[in-house]
Amino acid sequence: MLPQLDDDAIDTLLVRLNNGALPDATLVLDEARRSAIRDYQNIHACPGAGKTTIIALKLILLAQKWPARHHGICVLTHTNIAKDEILERISVDAAGRALLSYPHFIGTIQDFTHTFLALPACRAKGIVVRRVDDDATAGFLYSRLSKTARIFLASGHQRDISDLRFEFQNGALKLTVPGTPGEHTDSYRSMRDAKKDAIKNGYLFFSEMYAFAEDLLAANPAVGNALCSRFPAVLVDEMQDTQKYQDDFLTRIFPANSGVEFQKVGDPDQAIFDGMGDRPNDSFNGPAVVLQAIADSGRFTNTIASKIRGLSSRRVALTGSRAELENAPACSIIVFDDDTIGNVLTKFGEIVAGLPARNRRTVKVVGGIAQNEAGGNSLNIQSYWPAFDRTLSHRMALPSTFCGAARRCAGLVDGPVHSYTHLLRQCVVELLRLADKTVVSRYGNAGPITFANLGQYLAAIGKAVQFNRLLAEMVMMDEVTPDGWATLANALCAVCDVDVGHQDVAPFMAFSEVPEELDDEAVLPGNVFSNPNGVSMEVSTIHGVKGETHDATLVLETKFNKLFDVKEMLPFLIDNDLAPPVYDPEHPKNHPSIRAGFMKKLYVATSRARHLVCLAVHKDRITAEQRQVLHQVKGWAIVDLELA
Numbered sequence: 022m023l024p025q026l027d028d029d030a031i032d033t034l035l036v037r038l039n040n041g042a043l044p045d046a047t048l049v050l051d052e053a054r055r056s057a058i059r060d061y062q063n064i065h066a067c068p069g070a071g072k073t074t075i076i077a078l079k080l081i082l083l084a085q086k087w088p089a090r091h092h093g094i095c096v097l098t099h100t101n102i103a104k105d106e107i108l109e110r111i112s113v114d115a116a117g118r119a120l121l122s123y124p125h126f127i128g129t130i131q132d133f134t135h136t137f138l139a140l141p142a143c144r145a146k147g148i149v150v151r152r153v154d155d156d157a158t159a160g161f162l163y164s165r166l167s168k169t170a171r172i173f174l175a176s177g178h179q180r181d182i183s184d185l186r187f188e189f190q191n192g193a194l195k196l197t198v199p200g201t202p203g204e205h206t207d208s209y210r211s212m213r214d215a216k217k218d219a220i221k222n223g224y225l226f227f228s229e230m231y232a233f234a235e236d237l238l239a240a241n242p243a244v245g246n247a248l249c250s251r252f253p254a255v256l257v258d259e260m261q262d263t264q265k266y267q268d269d270f271l272t273r274i275f276p277a278n279s280g281v282e283f284q285k286v287g288d289p290d291q292a293i294f295d296g297m298g299d300r301p302n303d304s305f306n307g308p309a310v311v312l313q314a315i316a317d318s319g320r321f322t323n324t325i326a327s328k329i330r331g332l333s334s335r336r337v338a339l340t341g342s343r344a345e346l347e348n349a350p351a352c353s354i355i356v357f358d359d360d361t362i363g364n365v366l367t368k369f370g371e372i373v374a375g376l377p378a379r380n381r382r383t384v385k386v387v388g389g390i391a392q393n394e395a396g397g398n399s400l401n402i403q404s405y406w407p408a409f410d411r412t413l414s415h416r417m418a419l420p421s422t423f424c425g426a427a428r429r430c431a432g433l434v435d436g437p438v439h440s441y442t443h444l445l446r447q448c449v450v451e452l453l454r455l456a457d458k459t460v461v462s463r464y465g466n467a468g469p470i471t472f473a474n475l476g477q478y479l480a481a482i483g484k485a486v487q488f489n490r491l492l493a494e495m496v497m498m499d500e501v502t503p504d505g506w507a508t509l510a511n512a513l514c515a516v517c518d519v520d521v522g523h524q525d526v527a528p529f530m531a532f533s534e535v536p537e538e539l540d541d542e543a544v545l546p547g548n549v550f551s552n553p554n555g556v557s558m559e560v561s562t563i564h565g566v567k568g569e570t571h572d573a574t575l576v577l578e579t580k581f582n583k584l585f586d587v588k589e590m591l592p593f594l595i596d597n598d599l600a601p602p603v604y605d606p607e608h609p610k611n612h613p614s615i616r617a618g619f620m621k622k623l624y625v626a627t628s629r630a631r632h633l634v635c636l637a638v639h640k641d642r643i644t645a646e647q648r649q650v651l652h653q654v655k656g657w658a659i660v661d662l663e664l665a
Contacts, residue, residue: 023254023282024086026059026079034082048074053315058082061284063260063305065312067337068628069320069570072286073103076258077110077117083254084116093124095252097133097271099259102568104128107258124251130267131227137248138234143225146233151223151454151469158224159183165215173200173208185212186226189235223469231270238273249279260287260305268302290333291628293564293621300606308335308603317342320570321631328352328634328655331597332590332624334617346632350375351658354651355575355637361662365405365637366560368662369575370552372635380632381572384558386550387626388577389586389619391562400580402560405637409548409560423448423510424533427501445492450475453517455525484516491516506532563626573633576626578642584612586619588642593620594657595650 031050039047050058054071057064058079066072076096083094098104107127111117120127128136135153143150152158163171163182174180177200184199196216202208219225238245255275257263263271275281289306304310317340318326326341333339350372357365366386373381388402391411402409426448453470460478461467470478479485491512498505510530514521521530548560558575566574578587593599604617627634640663651657 022088024083024088026082026086028055028059030082030085031055031058031078034078034085048078050075050078051317053313053317056313057286057315061254061282062313063285063310064287065290065314065335065337066286066288067314067316067318067333067339068288068291068625069318069341070288070315071319072258072288072315073106073110075315076107076256076286079256080107080111080120081114081117084111084114084119087119089124089253091124092251092253093126094120095125095133095255096120096127097130097255097257098127099129099262101129103259104132126252130257130263130271131230134230134234134270138237138244139230142233142237145237148220148225149223149469150225153225153227153230155183155226158219158226161219161222161224162212162215165211165218167207167211170208170211170215173202173206182212183226185216187229187232189232189239192239194232194236228266231266235270235273245274248274249281252281254282255284257283257285258287260285260302261289261292262287263302263305265300265302268304272304290335290337290621291567291625293567293618293625301604314338316340318628319343321628322346324656325352325627325630325632325634328594328657329624329627331593331595331599332620332627334601334620334624336598336601343631346377346380348375349380349632351656352633353635353658353660354643354648355635355660355662356640356643356648357637357662358640362405362639364662365577366550366558366575367552368660369635369637370550370554370556370558372660373556373558373573373633374554376573376632381556383571384556384573385566385569385571385629386558386560386575386577387563387566387629388579389563389622389626390579390581400578400585400639402562402577402579404579405577406548406550406560408550411548411562422528422533423452423513423530424501424506427495427498427506427509428533430496430498442492442496445495446475449513449517452513452519452526452529453478455529456517456519456523458517458519479517482518484518487516501532503532563622566629567625569629570631571629572631573635574626574630575635575637576623577637578639581615581619582610584615584619585639585642586623587636587638589616589619590623591638591643591647591651595647595655 035048035050042048054075056062057075064075066075080094080096087094096107098107104127108121111120119125126133126136140150159182162185166174166182174182180200182199184197186197187194188197189195196213198209198212200208202212252275257271275283285305287305289310289312292301292306305312312335314335314337316337319342321341322343322345323341324345326339330337330339353372355365355368369386373384388405390399390401391409392401392403402411426444429444450470453475458470458478459467460470460474460481468474476485479488491509495509511521514526514530519526521527549557550560551557563576576587578585580586593601601620602613602616604614605611608614627636640661648659652659
């Protein structure tokens with residue numbers, strides 16, 4: 022029997038949490054939020070609804086009354102960022118900290134699948150999993166292919182090495198071979214042998230972990246029953262981004278008749294990854310699904326809410342509770358032509374300057390399409406600002422060599438120190454993986470080195486102190502020279518008990534020469550446009566700012582296929598009751614599906630800002646009637662660049 026949560030318990034917790042809080046930081050819950058905490062109905066939380074706060078409050082209240090020692094709460098998220106946000110919120114409470122250990126589980130859906138199903142299934146098959154990574158696995162497979170197999174893949178439509186994977190079909194594991202060559206061919210044998218080699222070396226695609234988990238569930242139904250018993254309460258965050266295969270998988274583990282309280286929380290209006298890979302779920306994102314809405318946002322003002330309400334594909338009656346700023350500039354539609362498109366960002370900076378300095382600290386410019394293929398006559402972010410480079414980001418990907426990572430760190434040009442040490446530690450994990458190093462767990466099993474157990478490995482070989490000193494030395498380097506790098510590489514391998522001459526280690530630890538002009542670009546802080554009036558703004562894709570909050574946001578019109586996103590959405594900004602386009606997963610590239618994608622992307626983009634939202638549209642794609650209604654009825658300011 023799960024603990025019963027009521028308003029008295031909620032009020033008691035709020036009194037404790039609000040004790041000593043500043044007035045603008047006081048937690049106040051309306052009935053929609055209280056209901057989401059008390060019960061287990063599926064929740065549609067609008068942007069800025071305080072979704073993470075609601076989840077954390079519910080978890081703390083459950084933890085205060087949790088009666089079982091061997092049954093726990095399972096909290097599943099789509100990303101590690103969302104998981105970390107929940108952990109941070111509940112860790113400040115004594116009761117909440119009890120949820121950080123057995124019998125409870127808080128992690129991504131992928132973590133859950135690995136921990137309870139896929140890894141045990143792999144161990145039972147004698148597979149030692151060393152790296153679950155789509156790009157790395159595809160690269161490993163391709164490197165093992167014969168020339169004939171590579172030609173075969175390149176010569177056919179939709180033949181990709183990434184499709185060489187195990188799938189669970191018709192109750193059994195099956196190896197899918199791209200292009201379906203005959204088993205007697207060299208191409209088939211080469212791909213089959215490459216797959217065997219990948220499995221032997223522990224390389225797997227993410228989806229294959231689900232396939233192995235499905236195989237385990239089918240062979241041992243009691244495993245699913247055990248998980249239902251272990252977790253009588255399951256909460257899924259960011260449900261809108263959960264793919265259909267993940268949703269179906271969770272439903273098989275926790276079916277409706279299992280007695281498990283299963284609550285989904287998210288915003289289907291922000292499901293902007295539809296059509297970018299596997300099919301989206303329909304148990305939450307489906308247009309006919311009934312969800313309980315939390316429609317009041319604490320992020321933005323009601324002025325902004327009234328302007329973007331028509332972009333809600335689920336027709337949520339969006340409101341905003343943030344206080345209006347006095348004499349703030351009006352939300353604006355910047356109208357440009359072919360000659361003035363390069364002035365759009367500058368004009369936005371002039372509008373932003375009307376905000377008080379404390380209310381324009383985070384200013385962003387976003388667009389749906391970063392850049393198009395060469396030769397295309399299309400509209401994208403680079404059309405407004407040619408210097409935009411979507412590869413520039415604070416989020417550091419793992420370089421192909423350790424020396425490449427060291428170059429990024431040299432001089433500490435930009436970003437916090439911990440981001441550099443994190444990158445270097447990632448490279449050390451890769452180094453140890455290439456050297457086939459293992460660490461013995463507390464259960465006596467030898468397993469691969471991971472970011473989480475790196476410290477345990479170093480402690481076991483008695484080199485933790487030396488390692489930390491060497492890492493600090495690497496972080497503080499001013500430059501990377503061939504001789505200096507050779508010394509560091511040898512020292513690091515010695516500390517980590519690795520043979521620097523190992524056939525797989527040597528290429529990763531080799532000195533890599535970077536052309537001077539690229540070396541300079543590698544340290545740029547990102548895509549920052551500095552306006553002549555002193556207002557700086559970061560330029561990004563809409564996908565890149567999902568989950569963020571800005572003071573002011575400009576949404577640039579871009580083109581996908583034959584359609585322009587802002588133009589297509591103007592009717593919905595005018596008429597909140599206009600029937601929204603519906604995404605068709607069977608025809609993701611038809612106009613209704615593309616327009617449905619536009620609606621969700623522009624909803625995400627326009628709902629980031631606290632105080633100011635602006636749009637940019639070409640003068641040929643906004644009619645005189647639309648201009649009049651948007652200005653006189655909807656309250657947008659219309660700024661004509663060609664008349665400036």
